[in-house]
Amino acid sequence: MTARAPQSSRLNACISPTARDSLTPGSRDRLIAQEALRIRWHQLFDRIPQLAERLPDTTDLYEAFLEWAVAAGRRLDWRMHLHFLEFLNNEGIALQPQDHIELLAASAARWFASPEHRQRGLALTTGTTAPKVVVALKGRSPLERGRVKLAQVPGLEPAPGIRWSLSRSGDFAALDWSPL
Numbered sequence: 001m002t003a004r005a006p007q008s009s010r011l012n013a014c015i016s017p018t019a020r021d022s023l024t025p026g027s028r029d030r031l032i033a034q035e036a037l038r039i040r041w042h043q044l045f046d047r048i049p050q051l052a053e054r055l056p057d058t059t060d061l062y063e064a065f066l067e068w069a070v071a072a073g074r075r076l077d078w079r080m081h082l083h084f085l086e087f088l089n090n091e092g093i094a095l096q097p098q099d100h101i102e103l104l105a106a107s108a109a110r111w112f113a114s115p116e117h118r119q120r121g122l123a124l125t126t127g128t129t130a131p132k133v134v135v136a137l138k139g140r141s142p143l144e145r146g147r148v149k150l151a152q153v154p155g156l157e158p159a160p161g162i163r164w165s166l167s168r169s170g171d172f173a174a175l176d177w178s179p180l
Helices: 007-013 017-021 028-045 049-054 058-072 080-090 097-112
Strands: 121-126 132-137 147-152 162-167
Touching: 007 017, 007 028, 017 028, 017 058, 028 058, 028 080, 049 097, 058 080, 080 097, 080 162, 097 121, 097 132, 097 147
Parallel strands: none
Antiparallel strands: 121 132, 121 162, 132 147
16 A cells, blocks of 8 residues: 555645646556546636647647646636646747637636626726626626626727736726736
């Protein structure tokens, strides 16, 4: 019987391929970590099928992204796709405006399920997409479906980076942008 890795090592292995590889091959801990990483791969790429199809080897890119995210202290919550966009830009991977929109929409879709925000609306944009923004609106009741759409904001000037704005009521008459 092999000794179990310390709990912190097991937890790190669920988000870091390097930490996973440090676990004993064939061990229960390593198999659990591998499964956690596979699930996260699907959380990332299943929502961006058009971009995933054009990217080089998604496994290598995914593992490099996770190592970058861990080193940079990025949270892989509803902002995971925004951080992936940031990573792709930092890596110099050429992206089309449609790729930005697909990543913003994927992040907005994950935001719907996020329990940390009580606001009803989210707007996302990048320097590439402005004056267009991806807007997410939660339903007024738990049974009312939310929606994600692309909107044009007159006068919105392109600015570097990724920006987001929350709206308590879902009214985006005045946008208060925050950098990622």
